[in-house]
Amino acid sequence: METVSENACFGGTQGVYTHKSKACDCDMTFGLFLPEEAKWGAVPVLWYLSGLTCTHENAMTKAGAQQWAAEQGIALVFPDTSPRGEGVANDDAFDLGQGAGFYVNATQDPWAPHFRMWDYVTEELPVLIASNFAIDSARQAITGHSMGGHGALTIAMNIPDRFASVSAFSPIVNPTQSSWGRKQFGAYLGSDESQWSKHDATLLMNEKGFDGPILCDTGTSDQFLDLLMPESFAKACATRRQQSILRMQPGYDHSYFFVSSFMEEHIAFHAEALYAG
Numbered sequence: 001m002e003t004v005s006e007n008a009c010f011g012g013t014q015g016v017y018t019h020k021s022k023a024c025d026c027d028m029t030f031g032l033f034l035p036e037e038a039k040w041g042a043v044p045v046l047w048y049l050s051g052l053t054c055t056h057e058n059a060m061t062k063a064g065a066q067q068w069a070a071e072q073g074i075a076l077v078f079p080d081t082s083p084r085g086e087g088v089a090n091d092d093a094f095d096l097g098q099g100a101g102f103y104v105n106a107t108q109d110p111w112a113p114h115f116r117m118w119d120y121v122t123e124e125l126p127v128l129i130a131s132n133f134a135i136d137s138a139r140q141a142i143t144g145h146s147m148g149g150h151g152a153l154t155i156a157m158n159i160p161d162r163f164a165s166v167s168a169f170s171p172i173v174n175p176t177q178s179s180w181g182r183k184q185f186g187a188y189l190g191s192d193e194s195q196w197s198k199h200d201a202t203l204l205m206n207e208k209g210f211d212g213p214i215l216c217d218t219g220t221s222d223q224f225l226d227l228l229m230p231e232s233f234a235k236a237c238a239t240r241r242q243q244s245i246l247r248m249q250p251g252y253d254h255s256y257f258f259v260s261s262f263m264e265e266h267i268a269f270h271a272e273a274l275y276a277g
């Protein structure tokens with residue numbers, strides 16, 4: 001692992017690191033914010049998965065999360081959204097290929113050799129950060145935006161007991177029924193739709209739910225609302241009687257102006273779950 005940068009930030013440190021990823025078979029870069037408390041002992045961690053077109057950098061510089069994470073003594077991880085580099089497959093569209101990994105393990109060519117973002121964020125990166133930084137793996141929570149909200153919800157439901165809480169900003173919640181999902185799952189996972197269902201938050205809510213609190217915020221003026229389908233997830237949560245707070249925020253769009261407006265509340269929500277008991 002190599003250090004790209006480390007900057008003092010709200011009493012802690014905002015770092016950027018690169019490493020050779022086994023899962024993605026290429027160099028990967030991630031951001032990690034450590035609060036001041038990490039100097040004295042292992043701290044809880046909140047994963048932030050980003051959306052389409054993002055690198056590790058967008059949320060790190062625009063979500064305004066460090067201030068609230070510092071206040072709560074929580075670390076933040078900002079993984080990249082896909083493998084990258086010259087030898088890595090790509091597509092001209094912004095919503096496929098590099099910057100659009102959708103947090104799945106691709107099984108289809110030309111994506112299969114590198115696009116293993118599921119393994120990267122659920123296995124490789126957790127081990128890497130826990131062995132190199134003062135992170136308490138027993139206290140983890142996860143959030144994300146758009147494609148990253150999809151990643152956060154599907155990972156939290158598929159790996160029971162790892163995350164104390166899950167939240168999302170404008171998440172894609174029913175990708176098997178949306179053009180943000182069908183296109184990418186077809187490309188990465190192939191035409192057998194039975195392989196898609198473990199990556200659909202609404203189907204996972206119908207099937208198993210989440211053993212903990214869920215918080216989702218979506219803007220009523222989100223330009224991608226029809227692709228996100230918050231109503232499908234709300235219906236599934238109500239049917240399961242899942243503990244959840246699902247809000248439509250009037251006038252907000254899909255941008256980081258929206259994400260940053262509600263970041264304090266999301267971090268306080270996770271802090272309550274991470275410090276409970």
Ligand SMILES: N[C@@H](CCC(=O)N[C@@H](CS)C(=O)NCC(=O)O)C(=O)O
Binds near residue numbers: 051053054058147
């Ligand atoms: N570039 C796309 C929009 C993609 C988009 O809005 N991406 C969101 C996540 S789904 C984002 O966070 N973009 C990067 C940013 O705002 O910094 C378009 O032109 O339609």
